[in-house]
Amino acid sequence: SLAAVFARASARLSAASASPAPLARALANVRYTPAAGTSFLGGTRAFSSICSGYDSQVLTVLGGQWGDEGKGKLVDILALKYDMIARFNGGANAGHTLVVDGKKFAFHLLPCGMLYQDKTNIIGNGVVVHIPTLLKELQSLDDADVDYDGRLKISDRAHLVLDAHQVVDGMRETALGSGAIGTTKKGIGPTYASKCNRNGLRVGDLFEDGFEQKYNALVDNLQSMYDFEYDRKEELERLYAYKEKIDDMVIDTVHYVNSSIRSGKTVLAEGANAALLDIDFGTYPYVTSSPTTAGGVSTGLGIAPTKIDASIGVVKAYTTRVGAGPFPTELEDDVGQEMRDVGHEYGTTTGRPRRCGWLDIPVVQYGHMVNNYQSMNITKLDVLSGLDEIKIGKEYKIDGEVLPYGMMPSTLDGLAKVEVEYESMEGWKCDISKCTKFEDLPHAAQAYIKRIEELVGVEVSWVGTGPGRLEMATQGFEAVY
Numbered sequence: 110s111l112a113a114v115f116a117r118a119s120a121r122l123s124a125a126s127a128s129p130a131p132l133a134r135a136l137a138n139v140r141y142t143p144a145a146g147t148s149f150l151g152g153t154r155a156f157s158s159i160c161s162g163y164d165s166q167v168l169t170v171l172g173g174q175w176g177d178e179g180k181g182k183l184v185d186i187l188a189l190k191y192d193m194i195a196r197f198n199g200g201a202n203a204g205h206t207l208v209v210d211g212k213k214f215a216f217h218l219l220p221c222g223m224l225y226q227d228k229t230n231i232i233g234n235g236v237v238v239h240i241p242t243l244l245k246e247l248q249s250l251d252d253a254d255v256d257y258d259g260r261l262k263i264s265d266r267a268h269l270v271l272d273a274h275q276v277v278d279g280m281r282e283t284a285l286g287s288g289a290i291g292t293t294k295k296g297i298g299p300t301y302a303s304k305c306n307r308n309g310l311r312v313g314d315l316f317e318d319g320f321e322q323k324y325n326a327l328v329d330n331l332q333s334m335y336d337f338e339y340d341r342k343e344e345l346e347r348l349y350a351y352k353e354k355i356d357d358m359v360i361d362t363v364h365y366v367n368s369s370i371r372s373g374k375t376v377l378a379e380g381a382n383a384a385l386l387d388i389d390f391g392t393y394p395y396v397t398s399s400p401t402t403a404g405g406v407s408t409g410l411g412i413a414p415t416k417i418d419a420s421i422g423v424v425k426a427y428t429t430r431v432g433a434g435p436f437p438t439e440l441e442d443d444v445g446q447e448m449r450d451v452g453h454e455y456g457t458t459t460g461r462p463r464r465c466g467w468l469d470i471p472v473v474q475y476g477h478m479v480n481n482y483q484s485m486n487i488t489k490l491d492v493l494s495g496l497d498e499i500k501i502g503k504e505y506k507i508d509g510e511v512l513p514y515g516m517m518p519s520t521l522d523g524l525a526k527v528e529v530e531y532e533s534m535e536g537w538k539c540d541i542s543k544c545t546k547f548e549d550l551p552h553a554a555q556a557y558i559k560r561i562e563e564l565v566g567v568e569v570s571w572v573g574t575g576p577g578r579l580e581m582a583t584q585g586f587e588a589v590y
């Protein structure tokens with residue numbers, strides 16, 4: 110009964126306030142109970158509060174730092190248990206690298222579930238779609254004999270990225286000179302700008318009379334703001350040719366996803382980019398142009414916040430950033446270079462070397478505050494194997510004052526004033542790639558994970574121990590492959 114639910118919740122809350130464990134941990138104990146008629150995915154954990162990701166009807170996997178945390182691998186593993194895999198934000202700026210059966214796939218726009226024959230994949234209304242890129246990725250599936258007939262649904266409300274948006278992206282970056290954002294030049298920012306200007310083109314417009322007129326109005330507008338030559342005829346012809354190819358895939362995904370949820374289907378919403386690149390919460394202006402955090406799942410798919418059961422935060426065991434902008438724990442020394450070399454830290458989308466540094470706890474705490482992770486996946490722990498000493502950026506100080514949990518300066522000046530307080534932990538010197546349980550990890554590695562849990566106040570469910578799908582250690586439950 111409702112009274113019993115309240116009694117249990119208040120007992121948990123008073124237990125939380127009586128113990129030093131953070132409230133977040135107590136809240137993580139509130140488990141999803143499926144309504145009658147919905148499918149319940151069984152993980153094997155019984156009493157642990159750890160969220161494996163297997164037992165939600167609607168789950169989101171979100172990047173907790175500046176991107177490239179390795180979300181693709183967790184989504185790929187969890188996708189096995191879900192009916193639908195959905196993208197809700199960003200565009201071809203993201204880059205998920207999946208290694209399946211020794212074969213490498215780099216997806217920029219396609220959801221990770223495309224590789225499974227029985228999964229439906231959604232490109233939600235919050236995504237911006239460059240159709241040539243989409244078709245190129247579909248071609249890579251054709252080349253690998255992956256059948257995707259009927260398995261990809263593209264929102265008719267998603268905005269189209271024109272080549273013109275990509276030209277403008279490049280021009281804006283050039284004009285910024287040394288102050289450039291370091292965008293992926295995929296036209297992401299200019300497309301979201303058109304969306305907000307209300308003269309953008311949506312995928313559904315392609316199928317309506319008057320498309321050409323809207324197209325011309327948009328290109329006129331872009332050319333009036335940015336002086337560039339453009340072959341409209343060629344692009345229009347291409348767009349009409351693409352239209353035939355994607356005709357069957359374009360639907361009202363908002364209605365489709367919601368009616369699927371109503372009928373008991375499960376949805377895995379995969380985040381692109383990451384918390385500190387969020388247009389509102391990130392290190393503005395060095396951010397991407399879409400919401401990358403929990404709220405974006407609702408606006409980018411049309412799933413109400415109260416229907417989202419859990420979020421898993423994906424956090425790399427150290428920190429990387431590609432592109433310009435603040436990075437308080439950055440290492441510009443041999444250790445940073447070692448992380449780059451061992452972790453292959455070069456952008457999937459642009460090939461640029463990623464900036465590397467120690468794990469930044471205030472960043473992870475801030476991401477948790479905004480996203481409310483039920484658990485975390487710490488990825489690429491293996492990259493730190495072999496270091497004598499591992500540092501954790503534990504807190505930020507400004508003018509000698511420690512910033513409270515979850516506080517992140519909102520301005521570049523504020524971020525520049527941050528001094529990071531570090532603590533040092535012992536490294537480990539063995540191969541961890543065969544560890545499939547948390548308990549198998551060397552003691553020093555366990556201690557590192559436990560310290561992260563303590564500082565963030567969220568339990569770690571998955572630990573990445575290598576690039577392969579099976580190279581994951583779990584805590585408190587068994588993985589299902």
Ligand code: GTP
Pocket residue numbers: 172176177178179180181182202203204205206207208380381382383452457488489490491492572573574575576577580
């Ligand atoms: P974005 O959407 O761009 O943030 O993508 P992402 O978070 O999916 O990360 P991306 O695929 O760009 O980078 C992750 C890379 O790390 C891939 O090449 C993965 O194969 C690899 N990787 C993932 N997990 C691990 C791990 O635990 N250890 C090691 N060594 N590599 C990993």
Ligand code: IMP
Pocket residue numbers: 175176177202203204290291292293294295296297298381382383386395396397398431432433
């Ligand atoms: P844009 O998204 O191309 O406009 O780029 C804006 C900033 O976000 C740049 O610093 C990019 O490097 C960064 N960025 C965008 N998407 C990703 C991603 O998926 N991983 C890492 N960095 C990203």
Ligand code: MG
Pocket residue numbers: 176177178203204205206457458
């Ligand atoms: Mg990436």
